Amino acid sequence: MNQHIIHSAKLLGEKRNEARQGGGAERVAIQHKKGKLTARERLEVLLDPESFEETGMFVEHRCNNFGMGKKKFPGDGVVTGQGTINGRLVFVYSQDFTVLGGSLGEYHAKKICNILDSALAVGAPVIGINDSGGARIQEGVDALGGYGEIFQRNVIASGIIPQISLIMGPCAGGAVYSPALTDFIFMVENSAYMFVTGPEVVKTVTGEEVTQENLGGARMHTAKSGVADLAFKNDIEALLETRRFFNFLPLSNSSLLPRRRTEDPADRVDMSLNTLVPSAPNKPYDMNELVERIVDEGEFFELQPDFAKNIIIGFGYMEGRSVGFVANQPLHLAGCLDINASRKAARFIRFCDAFNIPLVTLVDVPGFLPGTDQEHDGIIKHGAKLLYAYAEATVPKITIITRKAYGGAYIVMNSKHLRGDINYAWFNSEIAVLGAEGAAEIIFKEECKDPELKEQKIQEYRNTVTSPFVAASRGYLDNIIEPQNTRWRICKALNILQNKKVQLPWKKHDNLPL
Numbered sequence: 420m421n422q423h424i425i426h427s428a429k430l431l432g433e434k435r436n437e438a439r440q441g442g443g444a445e446r447v448a449i450q451h452k453k454g455k456l457t458a459r460e461r462l463e464v465l466l467d468p469e470s471f472e473e474t475g476m477f478v479e480h481r482c483n484n485f486g487m488g489k490k491k492f493p494g495d496g497v498v499t500g501q502g503t504i505n506g507r508l509v510f511v512y513s514q515d516f517t518v519l520g521g522s523l524g525e526y527h528a529k530k531i532c533n534i535l536d537s538a539l540a541v542g543a544p545v546i547g548i549n550d551s552g553g554a555r556i557q558e559g560v561d562a563l564g565g566y567g568e569i570f571q572r573n574v575i576a577s578g579i580i581p582q583i584s585l586i587m588g589p590c591a592g593g594a595v596y597s598p599a600l601t602d603f604i605f606m607v608e609n610s611a612y613m614f615v616t617g618p619e620v621v622k623t624v625t626g627e628e629v630t631q632e633n634l635g636g637a638r639m640h641t642a643k644s645g646v647a648d649l650a651f652k653n654d655i656e657a658l659l660e661t662r663r664f665f666n667f668l669p670l671s672n673s674s675l676l677p678r679r680r681t682e683d684p685a686d687r688v689d690m691s692l693n694t695l696v697p698s699a700p701n702k703p704y705d706m707n708e709l710v711e712r713i714v715d716e717g718e719f720f721e722l723q724p725d726f727a728k729n730i731i732i733g734f735g736y737m738e739g740r741s742v743g744f745v746a747n748q749p750l751h752l753a754g755c756l757d758i759n760a761s762r763k764a765a766r767f768i769r770f771c772d773a774f775n776i777p778l779v780t781l782v783d784v785p786g787f788l789p790g791t792d793q794e795h796d797g798i799i800k801h802g803a804k805l806l807y808a809y810a811e812a813t814v815p816k817i818t819i820i821t822r823k824a825y826g827g828a829y830i831v832m833n834s835k836h837l838r839g840d841i842n843y844a845w846f847n848s849e850i851a852v853l854g855a856e857g858a859a860e861i862i863f864k865e866e867c868k869d870p871e872l873k874e875q876k877i878q879e880y881r882n883t884v885t886s887p888f889v890a891a892s893r894g895y896l897d898n899i900i901e902p903q904n905t906r907w908r909i910c911k912a913l914n915i916l917q918n919k920k921v922q923l924p925w926k927k928h929d930n931l932p933l
């Protein structure tokens with residue numbers, strides 16, 4: 420080998436090695452001391468072994484303000500490239516807090532933009548790992564512009580490729596808006612936080628003292644604000660669960676849904692479901708149990724389990740194919756729909772619809788939550804989001820009413836009137852403007868003063884109005900089914916609907932009530 424080649428190979432090795440050092444051993448040690456992995460270690464856990472193909476390893480910033488000319492790091496504080504998760508292509512970026520605090524300057528932003536552009540061109544998801552002090556202060560408007568370029572791409576890619584944000588450190592100021600524009604946000608407890616203005620600014624402006632964790636930690640965002648979908652104990656758990664989550668998603672809106680092998684028979688009958696719903700109409704039961712009993716191998720990937728607990732959303736497999744589940748949860752607020760439940764479910768439904776993931780809706784809903792709080796905070800507009808999401812969705816839509824479907828909530832929860840494709844009710848369910856007892860008390864006011872007569876009137880109302888056979892007689896239900904058969908009925912329905920195609924009239928875009 421001639422000297423020139425030997426020299427070039429050595430130089431390349433050195434340059435690569437330098438880039439892999441990030442901000443150096445000392446800063447890596449600080450990162451580890453905080454319980455955090457480095458940007459590269461995170462990608463090692465996230466991606467299949469040896470699959471990572473790095474891009475932009477030698478990119479550097481071109482800022483000379485405030486001595487920045489001497490602070491150049493190859494890669495500019497973000498590791499970018501592509502790899503695979505369980506053999507399926509994914510584009511990734513991982514901010515390196517050890518380099519200038521992971522701050523985002525012009526070239527750091529360009530690298531992220533390149534990832535988003537390539538992912539969109541190829542049709543593969545993007546997973547962004549955020550751990551950054553925000554806009555690089557020395558770079559001024561170049562840094563701000565960089566964020567703007569990312570936001571624009573997040574929006575263009577929305578609905579075409581799945582975008583997932585992992586927050587594994589600081590994510591503050593305008594930096595929060597890129598994750599907010601993506602489809603899912605996962606956070607790590609005690610090391611990740613997201614806020615538009617930090618505790619110092621809050622204190623200066625409002626006088627309020629608050630910790631980072633209380634202002635924008637993982638617990639707050641998964642239980643209170645609903646900004647984040649899931650909180651994990653540490654980086655490893657977050658990354659491994661993201662791998663599991665990734666399996667449910669198609670690569671893009673034009674690629675087929677992944678299908679996996681399952682040992683769980685599609686025609687599995689579950690007798691225990693016949694006694695899941697208590698005979699007393701107001702006694703709660705756990706809807707999660709139903710979901711787990713019908714999905715393949717009981718594996719349900721729930722999202723936002725601590726936010727708006729009155730509705731359940733998440734992914735499961737049916738006969739190996741990914742399905743989005745939306746279900747009222749009688750254990751919380753009796754399964755009523757409220758503002759947060761409507762927002763939570765609406766966004767999930769729109770994701771599933773954008774990516775051709777069929778929807779299964781399990782209904783046990785007494786109505787919308789009454790109260791001044793709800794009205795003053797705009798339940799009308801927020802409830803409309805859920806209604807809108809179901810009405811516009813064209814994916815296969817299957818509904819099972821397990822106990823009650825009352826009032827406006829009956830319509831909203833993927834009724835036949837909103838183009839539910841296959842709608843079933845368990846044989847003991849009730850569908851009406853309101854429950855039989857409440858209805859009897861209003862329309863048979865006098866009779867209801869006598870307890871015996873009241874019982875009679877309730878029964879009369881039940882038989883005449885709320886019985887599922889009434890809805891079935893109008894064609895609002897496709898069948899009335901035994902609870903034990905729910906799994907195979909859904910599997911069969913999904914097979915029937917798998918080639919469903921619906922053409923909607925042309926429009927530039929819709930005007931979802933925001």
Ligand code: HXC
Pocket residue numbers: 518519520521522523551552553554555556557563566567589591592593594
């Ligand atoms: C340049 C930054 C930086 C930034 C951190 N660093 N943030 N450099 N621009 N935004 C540098 C620090 O100077 C330090 O360098 C190194 O990164 C590590 O930071 P530390 O402060 O030592 O780390 P820590 O104690 O863990 O604190 C992390 C932090 C803090 C809470 C994130 O660094 C911080 O408050 N940074 C500024 C945050 C901020 O105001 N960002 C702008 C947000 S507004 P040295 O060399 O000294 O070790 C924004 C607007 C976006 O992002 C708008 C988009 C529309």
